[in-house]
Amino acid sequence: xxxxxxxxxxxxxxxxxxxxxxxxxxxxxxxxxxxxxxxxxxxxxxxxxxxxxxxxxxxxxxxxxxxxxxxxxxxxxxxxxxx
Numbered sequence: 001x002x003x004x005x006x007x008x009x010x011x012x013x014x015x016x017x018x019x020x021x022x023x024x025x026x027x028x029x030x031x032x033x034x035x036x037x038x039x040x041x042x043x044x045x046x047x048x049x050x051x052x053x054x055x056x057x058x059x060x061x062x063x064x065x066x067x068x069x070x071x072x073x074x075x076x077x078x079x080x081x082x083x
Contacts, residue, residue: 016043018042018043018044018045019043019044019045020045020047021038021044021045021046021047022046022047022048022049022050022056022059022060023035023046023048023049023050024049024050024051024052024053024055024056025051026051026052028051031049035049051076052075052076052079052080054075054079055072055075055076
């Protein structure tokens with residue numbers, strides 16, 4: 001995930017940067033619905049989504065890429081058993 005903020009369509013030099021949002025919910029349909037609603041607002045940029053809070057936190061902090069694929073799978077499986 002890049003830390004550079006990209007200008008949204010229709011941006012002008014005086015347009016503030018969009019609010020960057022990470023959607024985290026265990027229901028895919030909820031994430032899709034919120035994504036649909038928020039993408040119509042030019043002041044909001046959806047930067048990603050996750051099913052689990054721990055994954056969302058790792059994505060936002062940029063640490064998810066440093067977690068190995070096998071550890072990612074184990075994290076997701078472990079948290080699914082808790083839910």
